[in-house]
Amino acid sequence: MNNSRLLSIIEFVFPVKKKELGKFCxxxxxxxxxxxxxxxLRSLKDTIIVPNIGAEALSFIDLYLVLPCAVLFTLAYTKLTNIIPSDRIFYFIKLMFLVIFSVFLLFVYPNTHILHPDPDNIDMLIATYPKLKWWLKLYGKWTYAIFAVVVELWGPIVTVLSFWQFANKVTSSEEAKRIYPTLALLGNFALVMAGSVIKVSAKYTENVIEFNLAIIVFMILLNMTTYFISNKLLEVDNSKTAPKTNLSVFKSLKIILSSKYLLYIFGMVLAYGMINNMIEVQWKANIRQLYPEQNNYAKFMGSFTQYMGYASIVIMMFGSHILRKFSWYAAAITTPIVVIMTSVFxxxxxxxKDSIEPYAQSIFHVNATQFIVGLGMCQIILMKASKYGLFDPTKEMAFIAADEEIKTKGKAAVDVVGMRLSDTTAALIQSILLIFFQTALIAGMTFSVMVIVYLILIMWVTSVKKLNRIYSKIAKNGHSHH
Incomplete structure (x- = not known):
């Protein structure tokens, strides 16, 4: 194998140039x-909520706690951006999370037996007011509910906003082409690593939550230090601030409704988010039956995070080739087809569940719950991997083809409302079902959830088909019509 051939392979796998290495690192x-x-944090949240309160509680937390807090937080963030320079905001937010997690680790979590109301009283209240069951359960473990809210805020605020805003200021668009895809690939190794640490700590320590929270506090400190060093060493182009898109949810919806093209993209995003949410709750309720004990649950979440990382790495490596080989439509329709096929099973x-027990035993040597948890895990990994590899890129391509207005405002609107609204709507549907189905357990709802998921899938496939008609016209003519 000659040298130039080897070099071109290295360049394909790792396209970053020598002079960009420092920045890249x-x-x-x-x-x-x-x-x-x-x-x-995602794994810890599930490990604290699901074994102690139940998977059903996740919908309630999403809808009635996370949503109002996220709105307040976004408002506060927008206010802050007008007062404080953006590099300070990064430290400010990180410090806030650092303090919250440290307090939880040192004072709250070790003393929950003092802070939480007496479980017997809660059970009595639930017996008296069965319709308020999930509210009372959350009140009974209120510190865990607050922890879950803080974890949910970490994701969008810190990752998306602050990291990419900073990255865009220090990289030119030429460098970004080489650096960003490689960064994304590396990001998935973080998943594998996080999963492994959770798995090992769940195996060898009793205090899996404390151990991992301590690591998180250390990682936040490390992150702030790296950020400080990056600001000193790299040329930060502050003129390249992200265009101020202070879009309220209401404004965003108005923008989305103004254009058919945007409405179809929004339909795709909404469908994916809702289905993902509803299937995950069903799945987590079964994991709880299988691993009612916190450490075992954590070990499982660790493995899941690991597999998720590996799958995303594989998809990212091949996704771009699929996009090059097939049409936009083929790539865009793949994710809903994957969901249709896997969710049927x-x-x-x-x-x-009861009827498949003997088959699960004889063919796979597992009981029905283990079979369902395994099946659910395969489905969710396939679904998320096809989202990263195919769904996200086709969505970006649809935006790139559109006119300027849709590119900037439309994209911001879909990003603001898309995931937020899909989680909220899914949580709303599920919490209504939970309150009405007095069984108040996920199992009784499965059939209703399945019907709803298939209705959403019809909307998804229709959106893709209609969007494809407009998209292929634009791709031919090179400009867009509403």
Missing amino acids: LLSILMFGILYIHAT FFLSLIF
Whole structure:
């Protein structure tokens, strides 16, 4: 194998140039830290909420606690950006999280037995007011609910806003082409690493939560230090601030409704988010049956995070080739088709849980719950991997083809409302079902959830088809019409 051939392979896998290496290293340490913390926090949140309160509580937390807090936080953030220079904001937000997690680690979590009301009283209240069951359960473990809210705020605020804003200021668009895809790939190694640490700590320590929170506090400090060093060493182009898109949810919806093209993109985003949310809650309720004990649950979440990382790495490596080989439509329709095919098996095995028991035993040597949890895990990994590899890039391509207005305002609107609204709507549907179905357990809702998921899938496929008609016209003519 001659030298130039080897070099071209290295360039294909790692396109970053020699003079960009310093910048690349600093950005990747930042990215790795932020995603490591994000992945660990997600697992810890589930490990605290699901075994102690129940997977059903996740919908209530999303809707009635996370949503109002996220709105307040975004408002506060916008106010801050007008008062404080952007590099200070980064420290300010990180410090805030650092303080909250340290307090939780040192004072709150070790003393929950003092802070939480007496469980017997809660059970009595639930017996008296069955319709308020989930509210009372959350009140009974209120510190965990607050922790869950803080974790949910970490994701969008810290990762998306502050990291990419900083990255855009220090990289030219020419460098970005080489640096960003490689960064994204590295980011997935953070998932693998976070999963491994959770797994090992769940195996060898009793205090999996404390151990991982301590690491998170350390990682936040490391992150702030890296950021400080990057600001000193790299040329920060402060003229390149992100265009101020202070879009309220209401304004965003108005923008989306003004254009068919945007409405279809929004339909895709909404469909993916809602289905993902509803299937995950069903799945987590079964994991709880399998691993009611916190450490075992954490170990499982660790493995899941690891596999998720590996799958995303594989998809990212091949995703771009799929996009080059096939049409936009083929790539865009793949994710809903993957969901349709995998969710059929998942829902049917949930509904006919008792009937599949003998088959699960004889063929896979597992019980029905283990089979469902395994199946759910495969489905969610396939779904998320096809989202990263195909769904996200096709969505970006649709924006790139559009006119300037849609590119900037439309994209911001879909980003603001898309994921937020899909989680909220899914949580709303599920919490209504929970309050009305007095069984108040996820199992009783499975059939209703399945029907709703298939209705959403119809909307998704329709959106892709209609969007494709407009998109292929634009791609031919080179400009867009509303």
